[in-house]
Amino acid sequence: MDVFAVPADRPRGWYLSLMAPNTKGSEFAWLDPSRLYCNSQALADCVQDLLGPFHRDPVDLVAGIDAMGFILGTAVATTLGKGFLAIRKAGHLCVATQTQNYSDYTSREKSMEVRLDVLKPGVRVLLVDQWIETGGTMRAAIQLVEKLGASVAGVAVVAIENTEGGKWIKENYKFSQCVPQELQAQIDGKYLDSFKIFNK
Structure with missing residues (x-):
C-alpha cells in the first residue's frame, strides 16, 4: 500500500486504511494508527475531522496525552491557534505536578502527571489522544484536568472502541472520532478489512 497515495474523492475517514496491523504480539496495541501521519493530506484531513464538532465551541487549550497524543494534539492546537x-507519564516533568494513577489497555498500573501552573478554573480543555480502547488513560487525563479546576471541552481521538470505558466517555463528554459508523464494528472487533492489503 502506498502511504503517500491520496484518493481523488477523499471520503470521511479514507486515511484509516493507511493504519497498519500489529506484527509484534500482545504486548502492543492491535494496530498502528501512526502510519497515517506519514501522509500529509491524511494528517490534515484527520485533524479536520476531529475538529468538526468543536468549531463553534469555546476551547482555550489543547492537551495531548503521552505519547502519541502529542502528535495529533499539537496539530489540533496549531490548527485552532491555541496553546498545547x-x-x-509520571516522572518526566521537572516542575511541580498533579499526578493520577490509572490502568492502561494492557491492564498495567501507571501514573500520569500534568504541571500545576496552566490548568485553572475557567480554562476549557480539548483532550486529544490517538486511541481509546479501555478508556483508562483518557479517564485519568480527564481527572487531572478536573482536579485542577479546569473543564473538559471535549475528547478528540482517531477512534473510540465501544468498551465499557469507551462508552462511558461517549456518554459523559462531547467527543469526536474519525471512524465512520460503518467501520465501528470493525474497530470493536479489532480487525480492519483494509489489513488484507498488508498480507499480499
Whole structure:
C-alpha cells in the first residue's frame, strides 16, 4: 500500500486504511494508527475531522496525552491557534505536578502527571489522544484536568472502541472520532478489512 497515495474523492475517514496491523504480539496495541501521519493530506484531513464538532465551541487549550497524543494534539492546537499542554507519564516533568494513577489497555498500573501552573478554573480543555480502547488513560487525563479546576471541552481521538470505558466517555463528554459508523464494528472487533492489503 502506498502511504503517500491520496484518493481523488477523499471520503470521511479514507486515511484509516493507511493504519497498519500489529506484527509484534500482545504486548502492543492491535494496530498502528501512526502510519497515517506519514501522509500529509491524511494528517490534515484527520485533524479536520476531529475538529468538526468543536468549531463553534469555546476551547482555550489543547492537551495531548503521552505519547502519541502529542502528535495529533499539537496539530489540533496549531490548527485552532491555541496553546498545547503535554499530559505526561509520571516522572518526566521537572516542575511541580498533579499526578493520577490509572490502568492502561494492557491492564498495567501507571501514573500520569500534568504541571500545576496552566490548568485553572475557567480554562476549557480539548483532550486529544490517538486511541481509546479501555478508556483508562483518557479517564485519568480527564481527572487531572478536573482536579485542577479546569473543564473538559471535549475528547478528540482517531477512534473510540465501544468498551465499557469507551462508552462511558461517549456518554459523559462531547467527543469526536474519525471512524465512520460503518467501520465501528470493525474497530470493536479489532480487525480492519483494509489489513488484507498488508498480507499480499
